[in-house]
Amino acid sequence: MSATETTATETTEVELKYDLDDHTSVPDLTVLKAVHSVSGPVIEHLDATYYDTDALDLAGNKITLRRREGGHDEGWHLKRPPIGEGIGRREMHVPLEHAADPFSEVVVPSDLTDHVQVHVRGRRLSPIATISTVRRITELHDSDGQVLAVLCEDTVSTQSLLSHGHAQSWNEWELELVTGDVKLLEAADELLRSQGARTATSASKLARAIGPTPTSADAGSGVSRGGKKSSGKKLSALELVIAELAAHRDHLVAQDPLVRISAPDSVHQMRVATRRARSVLRSFPEVLHGDVIGHLEGELKYLAGILGDARDAEVQLERNRGLLSAESAPPTIVTALIDDQIKTCESTVEFVLEYLKSARYFELLNELDRTVAEPQPGPDADLTATKALDQAVARSAERVRKAQRKLKTLAVESPEWIEQLHTIRKRAKQLRYTTDSADRLGTKKHKKIAKQAKQEQAALGDFHDAEVSREHLAQLASGSGISTADAFVYGRLDAREQFAAATAMRAYRKAKSLL
Incomplete structure (x- = not known):
């Protein structure tokens, strides 16, 4: 698969994800101290295809690469862990092709693949899952009208394209900071949990869609920096x-x-x-x-x-x-x-x-x-x-x-x-x-x-x-x-x-x- 030349933009995504019981309702978010008003919900229909190698090298390194149609930020998205001890996830975005040929092979933008070649190492990137989401977006505003955070109510349908993969569907919430601070995130977390929300069992929709994946190769060391093996015996x-x-x-x-x-x-x-x-x-x-x-x-x-x-x-x-x-x-x-x-x-x-x-x-x-x-x-x-x-x-x-x-x-x-x-x-x-x-x-x-x-x-x-x-x-x-x-x-x-x-x-x- 070759690559195209595009321009990528990168942001840091700080969000919380929740599993829900059926018919869980969103509480009144204006009770949060920093929130003056809310707007929405705005409904978006999102259709995404996720890419990885046959060995799931990206998933094994907690990286996701997708092509998504629909929504305010449709395009290609690359999500990676933070650098060092940072919080959130780094997300790079590249717009969709301006004139895509429906009969040709999809081309992953080089502006994104260059950042993961150390994991992909020249191997082919192919679709591993499709995920469709009906998203209801509610914005949380401060007294000046700035968006502090957004709450997404997602109805998710997935199909794993891996061997023995299967279809799933579920409901979840995502709360993402925009201009708000961690204190708002903590307060909102407490409020949503009081309504029945639970910490998501999977870190991402893709992780839930395809199931467990091998982590990056570190077998054989069994040792952390400055410490002995968990068995307590002396290191060899x-x-x-x-x-x-x-x-x-x-x-x-x-x-x-x-x-x-x-x-x-x-x-x-x-x-x-x-x-x-x-x-x-x-x-x-x-x-x-x-x-x-x-x-x-x-x-x-x-x-x-x-x-x-x-x-x-x-x-x-x-x-x-x-x-x-x-x-x-x-x-x-x-x-x-x-x-x-x-x-x-x-x-x-x-x-x-x-x-x-x-x-x-x-x-x-x-x-x-x-x-x-x-x-x-x-x-x-x-x-x-x-x-x-x-x-x-x-x-x-x-x-x-x-x-x-x-x-x-x-x-x-x-x-x-x-x-x-x-x-x-x-x-x-x-x-x-x-x-x-x-x-x-x-x-x-x-x-x-x-x-x-x-x-x-x-x-x-x-x-x-x-x-x-x-x-x-x-x-x-x-x-x-x-x-x-x-x-x-x-x-x-x-x-x-x-x-x-x-x-x-x-x-x-x-x-x-x-x-």
């Missing part, structure tokens, strides 16, 4: 690794739709999730089967590299803006450091977006799911999580120290010396990531070394960024046709970056002395 190394891998996979999946819409910091967060997942595999090399680790780690490395190019371009752009903020730079330098860098950012992000559409990326996600759901144990799988973590931290810390010892053999400020500092930085970062697994075990045993590794990594990160910037400035300053005035400004900028690099090295040496 395998349980720790799978729980950590599942958490980073979930973070990666959560960032995917944000990267696709260029949300701030999304590329960085997706890169962190990828690197952390890779770090788990590298830090505990004998807990999972070697074949699994080798291929999965390689694919994560490839993704991290693509995201890294985009993130590095972002960082360089912000650094360039900072450098020029205190300079009266000529237009030629502004073009070189800002305009050209923006183009670099756009091209690297475009490469990321192309990869996120690829079969290779979808297979990486599938492989992560399989590894979490059905892990293949390695030689150290049955170690206690505590012992495995202690060994992993010790190995990682020694790798940092080894890299530091090699640094002493290299000429200061030589290219090899600078590259070795970058190696130390990467190893310190992996050490920090490894110690973070201690949070799941509730131990503070590695807290000190984690803090030191973070300080060292941060200092060397600042040094690396300054050196990369200096190299870029040198390339621009040595270009053909550079005026004396431009060369002078580039020299001033380089001096500032040189000072930044020296400051970072002092911070590194202080952190290194503690490790």
Whole structure:
């Protein structure tokens, strides 16, 4: 199924749903303190078709995608859970096709499918249910006539299109906030319950129409962040690794739709999730089967590299803006450091977006799911999580120290010396990531070394960024046709970056002395 290009709008839907007995009547809503008057009911006839994959990947992630005719907001609707700890559901809306051919296949708008490709992964979206609703809408107004909330009395008829699906019908109420606040929702909830309304047994009409669905793949971990398994027994190394891998996979999946819409910091967060997942595999090399680790780690490395190019371009752009903020730079330098860098950012992000559409990326996600759901144990799988973590931290810390010892053999400020500092930085970062697994075990045993590794990594990160910037400035300053005035400004900028690099090295040496 191909996609069309449209424009989507997104809102946050905050509502309560209720099951009803037959002939339950709506109470007088003006008794609510904030409600001055009500209007309606207005009757709408709604006919919706819901779409999902054969494996119900959307339903399993509490996502619904529908095409609805009738009503004031007819069109395509994508409903997703809130981000983080938010309330309500995010709803995206795209108008219906202006000239739909009744004999052609329905085309799901790409403005919506792009947000769920991380779950769909190139699989076909097909109808899974039809739902017809006769809706009576009553609006609740304040004294200024603003709509605070709407109460929908729905008579629902559904037909599941899944194998062994069946038809159902029922009545329900939906109370949705518009401009009102949570206090109004709470008061209205109490009033409606006094009339016999009950919390809906299903989260949505679709859930009730098709019945139970599998949830997103997290089998095999059995562990929540910072806690042991429900049985109370000590965690094994395998349980720790799978729980950590599942958490980073979930973070990666959560960032995917944000990267696709260029949300701030999304590329960085997706890169962190990828690197952390890779770090788990590298830090505990004998807990999972070697074949699994080798291929999965390689694919994560490839993704991290693509995201890294985009993130590095972002960082360089912000650094360039900072450098020029205190300079009266000529237009030629502004073009070189800002305009050209923006183009670099756009091209690297475009490469990321192309990869996120690829079969290779979808297979990486599938492989992560399989590894979490059905892990293949390695030689150290049955170690206690505590012992495995202690060994992993010790190995990682020694790798940092080894890299530091090699640094002493290299000429200061030589290219090899600078590259070795970058190696130390990467190893310190992996050490920090490894110690973070201690949070799941509730131990503070590695807290000190984690803090030191973070300080060292941060200092060397600042040094690396300054050196990369200096190299870029040198390339621009040595270009053909550079005026004396431009060369002078580039020299001033380089001096500032040189000072930044020296400051970072002092911070590194202080952190290194503690490790």
